[in-house]
Amino acid sequence: MFISPVSGRQYEGQRVGTSILISDVTELKKAEGIRSEFTANVSHELKTPLTSIKGFTDMLSTGMVASPEDQKRFITMIGVEVDRLIDLINDILKLSELESVAIAQCEEHSDVLSVARETAALLAPAAQKAGVTLNVSGSAASVAVPQGRLKELLLNLMENGLKYNEPGGRVEVNAAARDGQAVICVSDTGIGIPDEAKNRVFERFYRVDKGRARKNGGTGLGLAIVKHIVQLYGGRVTLSSTVGKGSVFTITLPLAE
Ligand code: ADP
Secondary structure, X not given: OEEEEEEEEEEOOEEEEEEEEEEOOHHHHHHHHHHHHHHHHHHHHHHHHHHHHHHHHHHHHOOOOOOHHHHHHHHHHHHHHHHHHXXXXXXXXXXXXXXXXXXXXXXOOEEHHHHHHHHHHHHHHHHHHHOOEEEEEEOOXXXXXXXXXXXXXXXXXXXXXXXXOOOOOEEEEEEEEEOOEEEEEEEEOOOOOOHHHOOHHHOOOOOXXXXXXXXXXXXXXXXXXXXXXXXXXXOEEEEEEEOOOEXXXXXXXXXXX
16 A cells, blocks of 8 residues: 655645545556566566577587488477467467456357367367367357357367377267356366366466476466456356366356347
8 A cells, every 4th residue: 555645735834734645556566466477477488489499499500410300300399399489479469368358248149069069170180189089069059259269268178178188088068058058068088187276277377287288288378268258258167177087167158149
């Protein structure tokens, strides 16, 4: 809290009173803290791939990598790091766009089931590569959310279901309309999330297992984006999970009128 004397009132040359301005800066300080933490996190996340790229290019340019096969391998690794940077920057831009509005009004209606089917089709090659079965079921449920944002939300959840899974596992997506709400469940038979991390996974850049998340190529922003999209359109996201058994993310969004 800041207390600042603003002015003294004068009467016949005598000082007779003082006005004081009291400002509660708690929220301001909190917002500043969140902002500087975010800047520190972003800088760190950008620095990691950039350091690798610098290392690879130094080795290539000084002739330390002699064989053409190794040179090719290094160039591929530079490409992987560049892709990581592009994904990160795209996710940061998405998040800042989502944060710039409090509540979104949308004229466009999207059917959750059809968007889930389209998203699953996009992910079919990734599912096959991971050896995980991806299945979509349920009934039509229309919501006042732009298709692009709904797809973004489902893509993040389904991709996580595939990434944090084992070969032979499953990801099931179910859509339904119930009590004025569209209910979307994305469940997987993957590694699960420990109790103490269940709330934190929606925070920006929080990862349960940093090594695994990095190997899987995630930006650490997927679930923060999911939460923002859901909140923007008046919905909720909940998570239940058991380590070693799997996770269920449930999203409710108001049905479109
Ligand atoms: P990332 O890009 O690291 O996947 P997310 O924001 O999507 O970032 O997820 C944050 C963290 O939550 C992940 O790093 C992972 O530890 C955990 N997580 C998310 N989804 C799942 C899931 N379906 N199963 C197990 N862990 C998950």
